[in-house]
Amino acid sequence: MQTSKQYRLNNSTSLNVVSSGPSESPHSTIIFLHFWGGSARTYSTTIAHLPPSFNSKAIDFRGWGSSTGPQSPEEYSIHQLADDVETLIPKLDIKDFILVGHSMGGKVAQLIAGRKRVKGLKGIVLIAPAPPTSFELPGDMKAQQLTAYSSPESAEFVTKNVLSALELRQELVALLVDDMLKGNEFAKAAWPEYAMGEDVVEEVRKVNVPVLVIGGEKDVVEPIERLKKEVLANIDHAELLVVEGSGHLLPIEAPAQVASYIQDFVVKIDA
Template sequence: MQRSGIYQVDSTTNLHVVSASNPDSTKPTLVFLHFWGGSSGTYEATISHLSPNFHCVAVDFRGWGLSTGPQLAGSYSIHLLATDIETLILKLGIQDFILVGHSMGGKVAQLVAGRNLVNGLKGVVLIAPAPPTPFELPGDMKEQQLTAYSSVESAGFVARNVLSASKLPDETISSLVEDMLKGNKFAAAAWPSYAMGEDIVDQAIKIKMPVLVIGGGKDIVEPVERLRKEVLGRIQGAKLIVVEESGHLLPVEAPALVARLIRNFAASVVE
């Protein structure tokens, strides 16, 4: 059974959290961080395969889903998102946990793991993660990203033709589009404007716990070769598994397989 709640992490920010199952002292809690334009709901199908065996916690980042954030440009950086997650984990009293981060959420997960400010982090699963290296879009592409989630039509096009390599059901596309349009204007602008340009390499190279990277063989957003070079090339001991037929939206396109990979990783971490 899923439960949801709102948790205040600072004076301007309240995070919506969805949890499934109950904490189990013999297994780590799985904490899920979504992509730019997503929400806790991005992981619903994946979590349905995991919650019979694991306590799962999925978070809406500030300004996305049902979470709130400052009405201020510059307040949605990777560093601030990471601080929110560190604060939330302490508030929730989570002991041992694995971070699961997708795309932008993967960059946040790398920063949390590299800073290592919260006790109990046992491992990290990075799903089609944004690398720790700074990335600057050319001007025309930045403009395209800034307007990608500006309407039902544009968001639907991105979901079908850019983010996924599978023919997703109409109801799944509708759910993705709803999330994309729900982000406040400051959260939506942050990723293409400055967050993808943040350099967290100094923190990523400090990650010492086990890391699994899951890439999509048909991902045009974070291609496998970029993951090999810029993520595995900087995180010591990280392992890569490629889901050949999937695009960028692995938790939506291949939820059962992603869940199995997370389950196997969690078992290896607690052995």
Template sequence: MPEIKSFAVGPDTSLNVNISGNHGPTLIFLHFWGGSTRTYSQVISKLSLDFCCIAIDFPGWGSSTGPQSPDAYSITQLAIVIESLIPRLEIGDFTLVGHSMGGKVAQLITGRRLVKGLKGVVLVAPAPPTPLVLPADMKEQQLSAYSSPQSAEFVARNVLSSTKLDDETIAMLVEDMTRGNEFAKAAWPNYAMAEDIVEVAKKIDVPILVIAGELDKVETLDRVKKEVLCNVNGAEIVVVLGSGHLLPVEAPGEVSSLVREFVEKL
């Protein structure tokens, strides 16, 4: 069982942190829009014997609290919160692992170079550093995606994943998607996906591994190649065949093996 800690990082923000394993290189896991520390449970179970695995709930998601404000959940604000937390973890050198929105946050943290000890980054089905502005109808669909268990289950089964997930995994995903606070839910489609962090991402100077899903409908392989690889110097890509956007739950074995191989080479 992981050690569970809570860190106050502001008057209305407390971060839930799960720590598994207490030796070996340190990995910090950042989840997707709608996820939580549980998104990485299967990956961490395969790594925690040899790594110190630290999974964090972003503000407003999972068991973390966040501001009751519609404009408090930008990529920049999420990065600042994580940057303020990392020194308090007292961990030394570490590798960031960011999935989807968490990957965009990881790119910003890495390019800002404000945190000591960051040795490498694994971007899992990452949101690119480029801005994405959705048409009005698509934006409305995203804003309502997590509004009910029924809509969240549809999204999990038909949009986010490309493999058949078991009912227990779907139930976990749906619970996490729907329990996020209203402002955290709305931030990504309203403004966070439109943030342009390209110039900061171009300053990244640590090794980067990109893990992409062959069948990803959200961050398509073509988009990841054009908008992540072309803006992050030296990034290498590995494509997981037959998998969609939810790589940590669709292909935890492949993701954990790739993370392990990457970190062992640092």
């Protein structure tokens, strides 16, 4: 059973949280953070493959999904997204938790883990994560990203030809495209404009909880070599698992395998 609830953080920002599973679970709560263009729904098929005894909470970042955000182009940085999650977690009435972050959400998860501002974090799972290093797109690629989610046609093209390596069912493509178009203009622009350029390496090198990195063998957005050089090299105790044949959209392309890796990670930590 899934339930959705809005949590008001301030006058401009409310975060939508989709909860699944029993509130009284024997396991740590899993908090899911989505990619640029996604929402809590990105994880729906992955969560469906987790045991029913697991409690999970998938968050819509500000400006995405059913969450609201300020009408300001400067208010969608990685630091601000991390601030939101850190403000939200004490409101969720949970004890121990594990962060799962995909792509942009993975960069947010790394920053939260490194800052250590919230009690109860037991570990992080990074799915095709954006590295903690600063990354600047070439001008033509930045222009392409700024218009990637501007129309149903462009969003579907990016989904099928850039983000995924496996053929997706059309209903999943439609869900992804709907989420991409639903993001507000400031949230859409922030990642290619400045958020991917944020350097959080100093904080991430302080991460001291268990870390699992899951990469897609055919991911062209965050290739395995970049994950090794820029994520694992900055978190020296992180473990890497590679999903064969998958691209960047691991929670959509390989939900059963991703869920299995998450389940094993949680059980190991809770033990």
